[in-house]
Amino acid sequence: MKTAPQFFRHGPGPFARLFVFILLSCLLIAEDLRFKFFPEIRQTIGIVIFPLQKVAYLPTNVYDQIEELLANLYLLEENIKLRQQYLEDREQLLTVHTLQTENEHLRQLLGAVQYIETNTEAKAVLADILYTPRDPFNHKITLNKGHYHGIQLGQPVIDDKGIIGQITQLYPWSSEVTLLIDKNHSVPVQVLRNSLRSVVTGTGKKDELELRYLSVSTDIQQGDLLVTSGIGGVYPTGIPVAMVQRIERDPVDDFVQIISKPIAGVDRNRQVLVLSLVQPSPSDSIEMPEIESKKN
Amino acid sequence: MNRKKTETKKLNPGEYYKQDIYIPPTGRYIAISLIIALTINFLPLPQHVLFFRPDLVALTLIYWSVNHPHKIGMSVAFVMGLLMDVGNTSILGQHALAYCVAIYLTLVLGRRLRIFNLLQQAPQIGLILLVMQIVIVLIAVLGGSRLPGWSYFFATVAGTLLWVPLSVLLNAPLKQKSDPNTL
Numbered sequence: 269m270k271t272a273p274q275f276f277r278h279g280p281g282p283f284a285r286l287f288v289f290i291l292l293s294c295l296l297i298a299e300d301l302r303f304k305f306f307p308e309i310r311q312t313i314g315i316v317i318f319p320l321q322k323v324a325y326l327p328t329n330v331y332d333q334i335e336e337l338l339a340n341l342y343l344l345e346e347n348i349k350l351r352q353q354y355l356e357d358r359e360q361l362l363t364v365h366t367l368q369t370e371n372e373h374l375r376q377l378l379g380a381v382q383y384i385e386t387n388t389e390a391k392a393v394l395a396d397i398l399y400t401p402r403d404p405f406n407h408k409i410t411l412n413k414g415h416y417h418g419i420q421l422g423q424p425v426i427d428d429k430g431i432i433g434q435i436t437q438l439y440p441w442s443s444e445v446t447l448l449i450d451k452n453h454s455v456p457v458q459v460l461r462n463s464l465r466s467v468v469t470g471t472g473k474k475d476e477l478e479l480r481y482l483s484v485s486t487d488i489q490q491g492d493l494l495v496t497s498g499i500g501g502v503y504p505t506g507i508p509v510a511m512v513q514r515i516e517r518d519p520v521d522d523f524v525q526i527i528s529k530p531i532a533g534v535d536r537n538r539q540v541l542v543l544s545l546v547q548p549s550p551s552d553s554i555e556m557p558e559i560e561s562k563k564n
Numbered sequence: 565m566n567r568k569k570t571e572t573k574k575l576n577p578g579e580y581y582k583q584d585i586y587i588p589p590t591g592r593y594i595a596i597s598l599i600i601a602l603t604i605n606f607l608p609l610p611q612h613v614l615f616f617r618p619d620l621v622a623l624t625l626i627y628w629s630v631n632h633p634h635k636i637g638m639s640v641a642f643v644m645g646l647l648m649d650v651g652n653t654s655i656l657g658q659h660a661l662a663y664c665v666a667i668y669l670t671l672v673l674g675r676r677l678r679i680f681n682l683l684q685q686a687p688q689i690g691l692i693l694l695v696m697q698i699v700i701v702l703i704a705v706l707g708g709s710r711l712p713g714w715s716y717f718f719a720t721v722a723g724t725l726l727w728v729p730l731s732v733l734l735n736a737p738l739k740q741k742s743d744p745n746t747l
Contacts, residue, residue: 282638282668282671282672283668285637285638285668286638286664286665286668289638289639289642289660289661289664290661290664290665292642292657292660293642293645293657293658293660293661293664294657294661295657296646296656296657296660297655297656297657297658297661297703297706297707299656299657300655300656300657301655301706301707309656310650310656313646313647313649313650314650316647317602317606317647317650317651320599320602320603320606320651321606321651323603324603324604324606324607324608325608327607328608397608398608399606399608399651400608400609401652401653401654402605402617402619402652402719403652403654403700403704403712403716404712404716405654405704405707405709405712406652406653406654406709408653410651410653437653444653451708451709451710452708472709472710473710
């Protein structure tokens, strides 16, 4: 049997090609979801697309600068306001100082030597949000500061009100922040009112966090403020995280369902602060198993 | 009646001058169009705008694949998908697979699509975009995300509406300035 001579070279048909690429994609997806053998792939592509992200950010940059120019006109007024604010804060600060010394004294009396050492004097790096993802599946943002600017994996990211998330992927000139509301993200917190300790977890929904595994009889109320407990050493102590919004006590369940709302503008800000704890404690990996890849 | 019409058309050379002649796009032109589309996809925008934002990279890929299937292959779509994945902080391979599926559909349907005019093409392109987004959703769910609401598919509608303007825009620089007096 003779086959017809080939006039035009076509290569494999569309379906064969699709099959090859589906296999390739499936390999990549499995690698990315489960094994994470080659974080370098992401790193390399990240460097390739960085100039494009930078270009895409230009219009926002220009807008910011114009806004800044306009804002200069209102500086005097703002200055007066800030001065007033400063005086008010000053007064509070004095009380805080006295409280702190009193607290220390009491601690010594109680012999509470062993308490978790978290360094609250954090150094902060101001970063701009370079990019927010288009689809609603991943609650992550990209910042314009990276390894080159001294940012490290696992650093907490805050805005003026509270915690936003944590650095989970590092590129040379940019970095990715996993937001609080991401499904795989948890923060150790305590209730400010009665220092009840727990862990708050993202739900993947916008503006919703969950407190899991608290028994029905737990003393928690609507409107309770959750602040970071500092346990685990990733987050500094006492930064606001969320406000309890809804409590559902169903006698059928063993646990009470508590939904809270993040305090910080998780999806609103343009600028954020990346805190770098001066002494990161060795137990970083407990809270975020995903950032084990610190070695590479 | 019909015949008469064609005959008069043949006899009227002015008709031909009115028709535009398009030169085939160079590889560089296609690459630049894709890079611009990718940059537009990366624009930082507030969350509520994002729902309506069509995937311009996908649309551009589909446009070239429909009109010049030999200029652009599935491998280009795969690479663009990977770039989107990293920029979008999504699962590596998610967009790559979706784009490949979209290109496969255009390769299969392309010859049929080309006989329609742009307006008639738009809903069929919308269907391809829908399949593509369903692939993206499926992979996201596989990765443990929750299902997005129906609003997620607004992007498909926006993409369908953008098909005609995008086609005109991409084709405009390829128009050859035909001057009947040059020869």
